[in-house]
Every structure is written in structure tokens, then in C-alpha cells.
Amino acid sequence: MTAKQTTAQPLRPEPSSGNSHSSPQPDGADELAIVREEQALLDRVRDHLATVKPSRPPPTEDYEAQMISLRDQIAASRLEDVPALVQQMERIAGVAARRAEVVTEPVDPRSPYFGHLRLRERDKQDRDVLIGRTTHVDAKAGVRIVDWRHAPVSQLYYRYEEGAEYEETFGDREVEGKVLARRTVTIEDGELYRIAAPQGVFVRVEGGYRRLDSRAVVLAGGQGKAVRPEDMRGALGTGASFAAKEDRHLPEIAALLDPRQFELISRPDAGIVVIQGGAGSGKTTIGVHRMAFLAFNNRSRFSADKMLVIVGSPALRAYISEVLPALGIGEVQVETFAEWARAARTRAFPWLEVPVEENTPSAVTRYKTHPALLRLLEERAAAYGQDLTTRKDSRGILWFWADLLTDKESIEKAFIAANDPEFGLDKVRQAWRWCAERCPAVLDRDPGDRAERKAALADEPIADEPEEERLGADDRPIEEDERALLDPEDDALLLRAYQVIKGDLKKGKQPYVFEHLFVDEAQDLAPLDLAVLLGVVSKQKSVTLAGDTAQRLFMDSGFRDWSRVLEDLGLDSVNIEPLRIAYRSTREVLAVARDILGPLADPTPPLAPRTGAPVEHHHFPSQGAAVAFLADSIRPLFTREPRATLAILARHPEQADAYYEALKMAEIPSLRRVRAFDFLFRPGVDVTEIRQVKGLEYDYVVLVDVNHSTYPADDESRHLLHIGATRAAHQLWVVSTAKPSPLVPAWLLNA
Numbered sequence: 053m054t055a056k057q058t059t060a061q062p063l064r065p066e067p068s069s070g071n072s073h074s075s076p077q078p079d080g081a082d083e084l085a086i087v088r089e090e091q092a093l094l095d096r097v098r099d100h101l102a103t104v105k106p107s108r109p110p111p112t113e114d115y116e117a118q119m120i121s122l123r124d125q126i127a128a129s130r131l132e133d134v135p136a137l138v139q140q141m142e143r144i145a146g147v148a149a150r151r152a153e154v155v156t157e158p159v160d161p162r163s164p165y166f167g168h169l170r171l172r173e174r175d176k177q178d179r180d181v182l183i184g185r186t187t188h189v190d191a192k193a194g195v196r197i198v199d200w201r202h203a204p205v206s207q208l209y210y211r212y213e214e215g216a217e218y219e220e221t222f223g224d225r226e227v228e229g230k231v232l233a234r235r236t237v238t239i240e241d242g243e244l245y246r247i248a249a250p251q252g253v254f255v256r257v258e259g260g261y262r263r264l265d266s267r268a269v270v271l272a273g274g275q276g277k278a279v280r281p282e283d284m285r286g287a288l289g290t291g292a293s294f295a296a297k298e299d300r301h302l303p304e305i306a307a308l309l310d311p312r313q314f315e316l317i318s319r320p321d322a323g324i325v326v327i328q329g330g331a332g333s334g335k336t337t338i339g340v341h342r343m344a345f346l347a348f349n350n351r352s353r354f355s356a357d358k359m360l361v362i363v364g365s366p367a368l369r370a371y372i373s374e375v376l377p378a379l380g381i382g383e384v385q386v387e388t389f390a391e392w393a394r395a396a397r398t399r400a401f402p403w404l405e406v407p408v409e410e411n412t413p414s415a416v417t418r419y420k421t422h423p424a425l426l427r428l429l430e431e432r433a434a435a436y437g438q439d440l441t442t443r444k445d446s447r448g449i450l451w452f453w454a455d456l457l458t459d460k461e462s463i464e465k466a467f468i469a470a471n472d473p474e475f476g477l478d479k480v481r482q483a484w485r486w487c488a489e490r491c492p493a494v495l496d497r498d499p500g501d502r503a504e505r506k507a508a509l510a511d512e513p514i515a516d517e518p519e520e521e522r523l524g525a526d527d528r529p530i531e532e533d534e535r536a537l538l539d540p541e542d543d544a545l546l547l548r549a550y551q552v553i554k555g556d557l558k559k560g561k562q563p564y565v566f567e568h569l570f571v572d573e574a575q576d577l578a579p580l581d582l583a584v585l586l587g588v589v590s591k592q593k594s595v596t597l598a599g600d601t602a603q604r605l606f607m608d609s610g611f612r613d614w615s616r617v618l619e620d621l622g623l624d625s626v627n628i629e630p631l632r633i634a635y636r637s638t639r640e641v642l643a644v645a646r647d648i649l650g651p652l653a654d655p656t657p658p659l660a661p662r663t664g665a666p667v668e669h670h671h672f673p674s675q676g677a678a679v680a681f682l683a684d685s686i687r688p689l690f691t692r693e694p695r696a697t698l699a700i701l702a703r704h705p706e707q708a709d710a711y712y713e714a715l716k717m718a719e720i721p722s723l724r725r726v727r728a729f730d731f732l733f734r735p736g737v738d739v740t741e742i743r744q745v746k747g748l749e750y751d752y753v754v755l756v757d758v759n760h761s762t763y764p765a766d767d768e769s770r771h772l773l774h775i776g777a778t779r780a781a782h783q784l785w786v787v788s789t790a791k792p793s794p795l796v797p798a799w800l801l802n803a
């Protein structure tokens with residue numbers, strides 16, 4: 053992400069060099085005190101850490117005595133000392149349980165902490181509490197580093213501003229005090245590079261520290277103009293580069309979480325949290341940090357293999373899989389819903405080897421994912437499950453499924469009752485016909501009869517189940533119908549029927565149950581899919597569902613808005629938690645993105661704390677002319693900012709191909725045509741379709757061929773353009789090569 057634009061005022065203290073620990077020279081300036089204090093604090097921590105030996109696991113024999121002693125210490129200790137003691141207790145408990153060595157992660161001296169609080173409590177000495185990625189407390193040495201996931205103390209960091217009085221209940225203790233100082237620091241390789249305090253942001257520059265005037269953030273666009281008065285239009289990256297160069301040591305995200313985000317992350321470990329947030333408001337960030345938080349506070353329950361993450365695309369899977377280990381969570385299963393459901397369905401119906409349709413008609417998708425069908429399925433499956441005469445094995449469930457989808461009379465009744473103006477009886481009948489043609493053929497593929505014959509021949513009784521264990525791959529029917537007989541949505545339908553009729557899904561012989569589920573981009577799942585997913589979570593239902601209704605891309609799925617989906621899932625009482633601050637994109641980008649949504653926009657606009665370059669519309673008579681212009685802008689951009697990321701986004705693959713080929717000829721460096729979510733997450737230019745970049749972000753975004761024919765005024769085009777635009781963290785261009793799309797705001801066209 054590109055740094056904020058800021059103006060800089062020089063300060064002159066020398067930064068401490070790595071070895072000498074020298075403090076900056078005082079010159080009387082107020083702000084200098086802050087830099088000096090932070091440097092001294094870091095020096096103290098660094099000196100102390102150099103003397104610490106790696107922690108050893110306690111001797112095996114006296115666990116109990118140690119636990120009792122720790123418990124007593126906790127009762128009498130200071131708040132910030134509690135986490136270390138609790139951590140020690142957990143460690144001992146872990147060792148005792150597993151009799152294995154459990155050594156807590158040592159503090160990384162190269163980056164020991166990212167937050168600094170100075171606290172004053174009555175009858176106590178003022179003290180410095182540091183927030184980091186792991187806990188290390190040595191009260192004698194005056195070093196108290198507390199893991200950010202340890203709620204009691206980190207809560208103070210996330211909830212209170214400098215100068216605030218706090219009153220918190222921790223367990224059964226009332227604590228009152230005042231936050232004397234609250235700062236966010238960036239320490240890399242043991243060196244202090246950046247301090248963010250209410251008094252200002254100080255960054256280390258050659259020969260000293262520089263104060264970036266935070267008031268100047270709002271004037272950022274102006275600064276760029278002043279630097280390059282000759283041409284603000286027609287250049288990418290003007291303005292940002294100067295400040296970005298100085299302020300490149302941005303703090304890690306755990307340091308920045310706002311109180312609202314932290315509150316959602318630290319919710320109790322039972323219950324469903326539903327987050328509705330606009331593009332870039334931190335939904336993914338909250339989801340993964342909540343996992344880190346849960347895992348930290350209850351390691352045995354929320355182990356990596358007990359958590360499941362469902363993402364919107366393979367690109368996000370790659371991204372999240374990289375983020376989780378950095379947050380201290382190991383090998384968590386991260387999958388798109390389609391992949392996950394296919395694997396689960398194959399496990400539950402291993403003998404059902406049927407090609408799956410790739411071009412399911414829209415009416416059929418709507419039919420199969422419609423809340424009316426989900427309701428009918430659940431009612432009938434419950435009755436089926438209770439009926440003593442029905443087969444409850446996977447074959448029985450397949451029959452149930454075929455029966456459900458083809459029972460014209462009850463289907464029509466269910467859809468009439470649902471009274472969906474967008475899905476009338478004509479469409480229901482069309483979809484019903486599709487199913488009536490295919491479902492019986494699926495039943496024919498059931499090798500059951502042959503198994504029965506085989507069993508009879510072998511003179512063995514037919515075990516009620518699981519037939520999957522009795523049938524090998526070579527038991528398949530000889531004459532295979534290679535027509536696609538299942539639709540992608542059938543995976544979820546079959547799984548839901550299985551869950552209601554038979555109970556938990558299985559993996560091997562074990563129930564397939566997770567302790568925590570995080571669903572990102574939930575707006576693109578149907579209530580049916582969510583019902584299946586909620587069915588694989590243990591009964592405490594520790595779940596985070598995050599999504600943005602304005603970013604829906606699968607317009608055929610039954611998802612309309614959160615409250616209706618929750619109602620469909622029987623979760624009416626769950627609150628929807630809105631996020632209001634849009635962190636990724638600038639105010640300029642968000643204004644355009646909101647206008648593109650038009651009537652689909654949330655009535656409450658997002659708060660946009662950052663400003664950046666103005667959004668521009670460029671019109672060209674042809675793709676060729678557009679490419680020539682883009683090539684001329686992109687080349688110098690990467691000379692100035694070699695680490696920038698830029699996306700050229702089209703609606704259709706053919707359009708992306710055309711731009712890619714032409715830019716390749718123009719010898720644009722680090723140019724990539726991303727076709728199947730194979731993002732490298734590296735500096736350079738990605739040329740791809742908007743659908744692929746869902747959930748990702750770039751410094752610069754160019755939306756190409758934003759023409760009337762490509763983006764007419766319909767909901768899907770609005771969502772697509774909105775998603776494309778909000779991938780931009782710093783600057784956005786909208787390019788048209790024919791009559792512009794009616795979704796481009798008029799004021800932008802005329803600018």
C-alpha cells in the first residue's frame with residue numbers, strides 16, 4: 053500500500069546507531085522529548101533482551117506446585133504482569149498434558165513491540181507497558197511486553213486514546229487509571245524508524261528524525277500539485293512518492309486496529325459475529341485477527357486443524373494462507389466454498405462419480421440456491437429422517453434429493469409461498485424441467501443395485517451402510533453417461549440433506565466438525581451454502597461471517613441482504629455489525645466508487661480517513677490509443693516507484709488479453725497477465741479481470757474499456773465497477789474507448 057501524503061518539517065536529533073545506543077541530541081523542541089523517550093525505552097528493552105536466555109520448559113515433576121504458586125501470584129500481581137503468568141501457567145499445563153517441550157516464542161529483539169502505553173494508576177508508580185507479538189515481562193528490569201492478543205492489557209491500547217481516563221473490569225478486579233502516553237512505533241532490525249503519537253508522526257531520516265505534520269494529510273493532493281505544477285492530469289503517482297519515500301516504515305496492522313475492530317476481534321469465543329463492511333473496511337483483517345486472538349486465548353480448542361476459512365477466490369486463499377502463519381497460526385484449511393463443498397460431497401457420496409455442469413442456466417442456479425428450496429429441503433429432510441421406513445444411507449439421501457428437486461407440486465407450492473417477484477413460476481418450471489431430465493439419470497448411476505446383486509451372490513447380508521466402503525472404483529456402471537448431470541449447487545444441496553437426515557459430515561470415521569469458521573466474502577454465498585457451513589461448526593458456534601452486500605458478484609445466489617439471509621438461516625437474533633471506516637482507498641476513490649453504486653449504495657457513506665490523487669477519466673477513440681497513453685504513463689511511474697503495484701482491470705478476459713498483448717509490445721516491465729487467480733503479490737503490473745481481484749488491493753488501478761456496451765446500468769455492472777475501483781489504495785483512472793458507461797459519474801466525465 054502507498055503511504056499517506058504528508059509534508060515534512062525537519063528535526064535534528066541523531067538516530068541511535070545499532071550498537072552505540074546513543075540517544076538523539078536534545079535541542080529543546082517539545083517533540084524531541086518523544087523521540088528521546090522512545091529511543092531510551094527501546095535501548096532499555098534491547099539491553100535487557102540481550103541478557104535473556106531462551107526459556108526452558110519447567111522440570112517434569114512439580115507441575116502442580118508450580119501451578120498453585122502461579123495462581124497465587126496472579127491474584128496478587130499487577131495487571132500487566134498477569135499475561136506472563138497466565139502464559140506460564142498455560143505452558144506448564146501444556147507440558148503436563150503432553151509431557152513434551154513447549155517453549156514459548158521468545159521476543160524478537162529485531163522487532164520487540166509495536167505499541168507503547170504509559171499508564172498511571174492510583175498508589176502505583178507510572179509504568180510503561182509495551183504491546184507486541186509475544187509476552188515478556190521482567191518487572192525488575194522494568195520491561196513489560198504484552199502480547200496484543202492478551203485482552204486485559206491490550207484492550208487499554210486499543211480502546212483508549214492518550215490522555216483518557218480508563219475504568220475497566222478485568223475478571224473481578226476494577227482498575228482505574230489514566231493513559232499518559234499512547235504511541236505506535238515501528239522497529240525494524242532493532243532500530244526505531246517511526247513513532248506515531250498524537251503530537252505527530254516522526255520518521256527516521258538520514259541524520260535524524262523528521263516530523264511529518266499529520267495536519268497536512270488532508271492537504272495531500274495540494275502537495276503533489278505543488279511539486280509538479282505542470283501536469284497533475286496524465287501522470288500516475290505524482291505527489292505520493294516524496295512522502296512515501298520518507299514514511300515507508302509503516303506500522304504493522306495489529307498496531308493500527310481501531311477500537312471497533314478490536315472489539316469485534318475480541319468477542320467471546322462462542323456465537324456468530326456477522327460483519328457488514330464496505331470495501332477496504334478491514335473485514336478480512338478482522339477475520340484473521342479474530343482467529344489469532346481465539347487461538348492465543350485457547351490454544352487447545354482453536355488449534356489450526358480445528359479452524360476453517362472459506363474465501364471468495366483462489367487469490368484470497370493464497371493471500372490469507374500467507375497471512376495466517378505471520379499471525380502465529382499454522383496450517384489452517386483455507387478454501388473457496390466450491391472447492392470445499394466438492395471435496396466434502398465426494399467424501400459423503402464417494403461412489404457418485406458424475407460430471408458436473410459448467411454452464412448451468414441462471415434459472416436453475418436461482419432455483420437450487422433459493423431460500424424457498426432450502427426451507428423445503430430442511431422441512432422434508434427432517435421428516436424423512438424421522439420416518440422409520442426410509443433409507444438413511446448416502447443412496448437414500450440421493451433419492452431424497454432427486455425426489456425433492458422433481459416434486460413439481462410441492463416445489464410450486466413452496467415458491468408460490470415465497471412470493472419472490474424476481475423468480476416467478478415460469479422460471480420455477482423451467483428449472484424444474486432441467487432437474488426432471490437429469491435427476492433420474494443420476495439415480496441410474498447409483499451402483500447400489502449392482503452392489504446388492506454382488507452381495508446376494510456372495511451370500512452376504514447388505515450392511516445398511518456405508519456402501520462407500522464396499523464399493524471400489526471398478527464397480528462403476530459399465531455404460532457411463534458422460535453428460536453433466538449435477539450442477540455445482542448440488543454439492544451443497546446433497547450436503548445439507550445429509551446433515552439434516554444423518555447428522556454430522558464425516559472425515560474418515562471422525563465427525564467433520566470445526567471449532568471456528570471464518571467466511572470471508574460471504575455475500576457471494578447462498579443461504580444454503582452458509583447453512584451447510586454452519587452445520588460443520590461445533591455447538592458453541594464460534595463463527596465470523598464477513599461480507600459486503602455492495603460487492604455481490606453472483607447475482608443468481610439467494611443472497612440479497614444480511615437480515616434476510618440471517619432470517620433464512622433461522623438466525624434472526626444475530627446482530628449485524630457495520631464497519632464504517634474505509635481504510636484502503638482514498639476519499640477520492642471512494643467518492644467515485646459510491647457514485648458508481650448509485651441506488652445500491654449504503655445510505656450511510658463510509659468515513660474515509662485518507663486522501664490522495666484525484667480520480668481521472670480518460671477517453672480514447674480506440675484501445676490502441678488507450679494503450680499508447682497507458683504505456684507512456686506506466687513506464688515513468690515504475691522508474692520513479694519501482695515497488696509500486698498497478699492493476700489494469702477489464703470486465704472480460706478478451707479485453708484483458710488485448711491490453712496485455714499491447715502493453716507487452718510496449719515493453720512494460722514486470723507485466724503479468726493473471727488468468728486464473730495466479731497472483732504473485734509482487735510489484736509490477738497485473739492485467740486481469742475484475743472478478744479475479746476481489747478482496748485484493750493495489751497502489752494504482754486503471755479500469756479499462758469502461759464503455760456503455762461493457763458496463764450498462766445494471767446491478768452486476770455497478771458491483772463490478774465498484775469492486776474494481778475500490779482495489780485502489782492511492783490512485784484510480786477510468787478509461788473508456790467508446791461511448792462511456794452510464795455508470796461513470798457525470799462530474800468525472802466532465803472534469
Ligand SMILES: Nc1ncnc2c1ncn2[C@@H]1O[C@H](COP(=O)(O)OP(=O)(O)OP(=O)(O)O)[C@@H](O)[C@H]1O
Binds near residue numbers: 336
Ligand atoms: N485499523 C486499520 N488501520 C489502518 N489500515 C487498516 C486498518 N484495518 C485495515 N486496514 C488496511 O486496510 C486494507 C483493507 O483491509 P481488508 O482487506 O481487511 O478490508 P476488507 O473489508 O476485507 O476489504 P474488501 O471488502 O475489499 O475485501 C488493508 O490494507 C488493511 O491492512
